[in-house]
Amino acid sequence: MPNIEPYRLPAATLARLIHGGEISAEAVIQSCLERIRDREPVVRAWTHLAAGAALAAARDARSRGGILGGVPFGIKDIFDSADMPTGYGSRIYTGCQPAYEASAVTLPRSAGAILLGKTVTTEFANRHPGPTMNPHNPAHTPGGSSSGSAAAVADFMVPLAIGTQTGGSVIRPAAYCGVVGFKPSFGLFPPAGMHMNTDSLDTVGIMARTVEDIALFRAALMAIPYEALTLPERPPRLALCRTMHWDRAGPEGRAVLEAAAKQLAAVGAEVIESELPAECTDISEIQRRHSAFEAPRNHAPELYRHEPLLSADLREGRIAGGRGLSLDDFRAACREADRARAAATQWASGFDAILTLPAPGPAPKGLADTGSAIFNGLWTVLQMPCLTLPIDRTADNLPVGIQLVGKRYADARLLDVGLWVERRLGARQ
């Protein structure tokens, strides 16, 4: 047993120690609950904490089985849970109790993990923020929409958490909070029980503090056998992609990316400057049209019964925007997205991964805005797997990371490359 508080340990270590009988699952849960008790008044990452149920589950011998036996996790309150209230970050649904639970709740539990509670989401995983703060500096946003999951993992309240990304809602908060975030290829994590934001874009994603933990959690969420990551045999070939939005990146974001590219080249990676193919030029506009068109349709139940309880952000933003689009605008966006994906897949096959920004820079000041998804929405539309790693901190103690993007469906390979990069750039915790 290492001489360190259990709450600070990564999931893979916890699973190994619990499995080997070196620590009890109950002690792990207790440790995380104590950490939460100390820090939650400031960080405000949770909408519901199931302390009693989690401890009871931990005392159950069965929780030592499975690849995540006894390891706690949190899930964004945009997922239905049968034994915990589900509010979708909306005043309309606060305290509601669904009859069934999302696959993203069940599958980690089937792998032995213990659900600690529900984490804060912005309203319907959109822009209107929740109360969560950035644990590294409470004057700054944790990012969103998976705000609570990112903050809880960053603050050592829980080693693993689940979020969702429709624009940039996993990668951006993970980067702002300095954790490892992973968005798989579209559709590879089962979406059942995730409250729909934009059907054609919504992607379940995960957060942890190491790439190995991401691989472990991924196996649980897909109900596939866990295969340990393998470092690539030779240093990877990386595309340094500044994207068409480079002018939107801040100095810290740019500096960290350029430095990472240099460092990786210095340790043997082949780093080639490469930009997305021309078919992807309007990809951010395509993302906007998809999510706007679906908004007034998917939110029809709220618009019909509870319109005044929707935030002005949502009503005057996406919903109004969606009403201004025609069906043909939406269809054209779908067709353009298909073409962009085909071109991007071909482009990405030339590299082991694409090295790019996870966000314009560190978390912006203030809690009213969760920051810009400009460096995320394009990859969400392209359905490509994305991994963000924390790299550095600003003078204000705010994390700045990089993003690695893989070819669609080459998720396992992206994680292997991610491990290689993590070993070389070693995030400063």
Add this chain to the structure above:
Amino acid sequence: MTAPNELTAAEAVTRLQAGSLTAEALTRACLDRAEERKSVRAWAWLDPEQALAQARIADRAGRPGLLAGLPVGIKDVIDTVDMPTEHGSPMYRGNRPISDAACVALLRMAGAVIMGKTVTTEFANRFPGATVNPHNPAHTPGGSSSGSAAAVADFQLPVGLGTQTGGSVIRPSAFCGVVGYKPSFGEFSRSGIKMQCHNLDTLGLLCRSVEDIALIRAALIAIPPRPVDRAISAPCIGICRTPAWDKADAATQRLIETTAGQLAAAGARVSDAAFAPQFANIHEHHRRIFNYEAAHNYAYEYDVHRDQVSQVLRETVLAPGRELPLAAYVEALETAEAFRAHLDDIFTDVDVLLTPSAAGEAPEGLGSTGDPSFNSIWTLGWTPCVTLPAGRGPQGLPLGIQLVGKRFADEALLDAAAWVEARLHG
């Protein structure tokens, strides 16, 4: 004069708007028919007072909206906040969702009366519900949208919502002798519909005329209604026998050939359309995606409440889906994408494809809802599909023909379907 419950949705809405029919009278006529024909067992939930109360509210308000008090039935895998949603499973007996599905709310916004919940097979999969075929109770109505198909066929309801993951809208429509429609993938919101397969699940309609499709479609997408154009020039029709052709019985094969002949005689340019050889096993790719995604999306049911899941679902779908290697699933996703591009190419030469709606008439017995082979390819292809009733088979049960359009050319498909409908019955 046609009894109110026998009107098509479009005819009923015209009268409702003109004031020559009240929502209450129409709803009551449907309820009376449902009561009289309880033996069809189309309903999972039907509370006459609840339906009539909505109708009276619509009448008092002057029957506003595009649907002006039209009763619509909702397949019981679609959430309703004021009616139970049981997914055809004992696991969800009495389940009350916390919200309406988006499609239900959109119908309410358009002024519809939500009449009740129609029977689904277990989780819109294969274990059947109680519904019988209204034309012959010894035969299946098809599934999984069994109750919507039977209720619409039996004049208990003008329009029902269904969902299709394999063949669950088009096949029961054909078996029950009604018009069925599966739109292009992505056009109807799926929010609040129980997720089975995210790459396949499609909300669809069961009704009694092509006009009804255009009407309800406008409400569900929240777009201005676009009436069916009955003055189009004769379409180019491709006969698509599909790799499943050998599964079609003789009557069905003959039906497609004679229909093609009739339409050619009426002026359509008819040609053969076949898939490229690399898509000969396209059914297998649908099966892989179906099993894999259902096995992961039904994780709560399968992992936590396995004893309440039917043996057939566990053994033929969920267990194989969990065992399917990820690489085999990904290969199917990539093949599906290539297949969709191939279908787009096919539609550069034809306006619509003519193909069987099902392998034959509704099979005898209620244990199986029939073979989805003539549907699953189009569900995978994300193309819009319409089935039209086309006479009776050797056992006296309805047969259908299916028309398939290019993805996102749903309006053109409806126009072509109306053209075909007029020639078949004209």
